[in-house]
Amino acid sequence: MATVLEADRVLDCKGMLCPLPIVKLSKEIKAAQSGQVIKMLATDKGAPADLQAWTRQTGNELLDSHEENGTFVFFVRKTK
Amino acid sequence: MSKSDPNAPRRLALIASRGTLDYAYPPLILATAAGAMGWEVGVFFTFYGLPLLLKDIGAAVSPLGNPAMPMKMPFGPENFQNVNWPIPTAMMSVPGFNALATTLMKQTFKNKGVASIPELRALAVELDVKLIACQMTMDVFGFKKDDFIPEASVGGAATFLEFAADADVQLFI
Numbered sequence: 001m002a003t004v005l006e007a008d009r010v011l012d013c014k015g016m017l018c019p020l021p022i023v024k025l026s027k028e029i030k031a032a033q034s035g036q037v038i039k040m041l042a043t044d045k046g047a048p049a050d051l052q053a054w055t056r057q058t059g060n061e062l063l064d065s066h067e068e069n070g071t072f073v074f075f076v077r078k079t080k
Numbered sequence: 081m082s083k084s085d086p087n088a089p090r091r092l093a094l095i096a097s098r099g100t101l102d103y104a105y106p107p108l109i110l111a112t113a114a115g116a117m118g119w120e121v122g123v124f125f126t127f128y129g130l131p132l133l134l135k136d137i138g139a140a141v142s143p144l145g146n147p148a149m150p151m152k153m154p155f156g157p158e159n160f161q162n163v164n165w166p167i168p169t170a171m172m173s174v175p176g177f178n179a180l181a182t183t184l185m186k187q188t189f190k191n192k193g194v195a196s197i198p199e200l201r202a203l204a205v206e207l208d209v210k211l212i213a214c215q216m217t218m219d220v221f222g223f224k225k226d227d228f229i230p231e232a233s234v235g236g237a238a239t240f241l242e243f244a245a246d247a248d249v250q251l252f253i
Contacts, residue, residue, distance in 0.1 A: 015193045016193045016195075017192055017193040017194045018109065018113070018194075019109050019112050019113035019116065019195075020193070020194075020195055022113060022116045022117070023112050023113070023115075023116045023203055023207070025116070026115070026116035026117070026118075026207075044193075050113075053117075054116065054117055057090070057117040057118065057119075058117055058118050
């Protein structure tokens, strides 16, 4: 279990398949302020790999990625 | 539409040439995913892909000519839903079978949490994906600009090629 992180916003993408989780995340990031942390929940098994690619491409920071009882939990910080 | 700025975002250029339900998904999934990553995206809708720009999308799917298409039931217990029903080729040409296959595929996709084609297209519009309707196909099949969603623009091969020339990824679907 990773370090406990504080989230400013929570995005629930449980039950959604590709490409909805990253599309919803991009909307959430647009709405967030720079430096804010978004906690995202997803059940899409492709999400861990896609979140890494998405953060590399957008320059946002993936602070943590882990699984809790079948749900993937991500912490993403908006960098700019 | 040339990409002269070296700091410009990455660019994706797609050609959507087919309009059945199964072929409508790949360009719209890639376009929205790229848009979500901050890429600049253009999709050129040509030949049978053009009707995907119509205000009312009627995309259907046919198992005829798609022998590897899984036939799954969108209801019942999970192990029943995962059964792949073998459909004899002759059945695929029975009137109404395409409509049945389309209904089953749409319901299965919905149950699994996949966005519908109209939803994905609306997301593409929201993400500023350039939707280009092929003028030549419009003339051949008798479509007018007003038949399409207002966000669609109209262009020809040169319009697409100029956009694609500076693209990082180009795909024909």
